[in-house]
Amino acid sequence: MEKLPLSFYQRKNILLIAKELLGKILVTRWEGLETSGRIVELEAYRGVSDRASHAYGGRQTARNEIMYAAGGVAYIYLCYGLHHLVNVVTHEAGTPHAILIRGIAPLEGMQIMQQRAKRKKTDPAITRGPGKLALAMGLHTGLNGWSLQSNDFFIADDGFQYPKEWQASSPRIGVDYAGDDALLPYRFYIRGNAFVSGKPK
DNA sequence: GAGTAGATCCTCT
DNA sequence: GAGGATCTACTCA
Structure with a gap:
């Protein structure tokens, strides 16, 4: 299993x-507790030309500043006052591209995730949906700007690949306010996977 | 099972 | 002062 290199994130085609x-x-390893999961759903936010992006029109604020950094770091922010959302920054420095991680299939540390989620009802799908996923992995806004080359929070490749016919794309979720850009097929997911948010298809 | 209100607070206008 | 890259729980059927 190999950590993805900076060159992977810093390519221009998001x-x-x-x-x-x-x-x-x-993968995250906080305080010796390792949790990991395979990414099954994500969305691309393509910087200044994307109305759904925080950086649309070249906006640069204290919150989204990290999107302008060189690829390979995390952009984590608070949404609706209570959900932490995890993004991966891509492209070279100065271009605010980011990919929102929306769903993972747990591999290691399932019990730790359950504990972090503090669910009343037992729910196996605690990593389905961006808010829950961040909670289960122990990710929060304090980790904004964290390098994915570190040893306690990174993305790795173990050689596994989903068959091409399982991979699908669709418009993004929850971005109706973005007008025509809300229709862009920038959401990518694994067809039929239980950890993909939204209605199963 | 489907639809909806409420939570909750940071960020930008 | 408004609204958001969400989720849960409650209602009604």
Whole structure:
């Protein structure tokens, strides 16, 4: 299992990177507790020309500043006041591209995730959906800007690949406010996987 | 099972 | 001062 190199994130084609991230493994190791999961759903946010992106029109604020950094770091922010959402920054420095991780299939540390989620009802799908996923993996806004080359939070490749016919794309979720850009097929997911958010198809 | 209200707070206008 | 890259739980059927 190998950590993805900076060169992987710093390529310019975010849609290609997003597709290639499907099937990769997201790993965190906080305080000796390792949790990991295979990425099965994500969305691309293509910087200044994408109305759904925080950086649309070249906006640069204290919150999204990290999107302008060189690829290979995490962009984590708070949404709706209570959910932490995890993004991977891509492209070279100065171009605010990011990929939102929306769903993973747990591999290691399932019990730790359950504990972190503190669910009333037992729910196996605690890593389905961006908010829950961040909670289960122990990710929060304090980790904004974290390098994915570190040893406690990174994405790895174990050689596994989902068959091409399982990979699908669709419009993104929850971005209706973005007008025509809400229709762009920038969401990539694994067809039929239980850890993909939204209605099963 | 489907539809919806409420939570909750940071960020930008 | 408004609204958001969400989720849960409650209602009604």
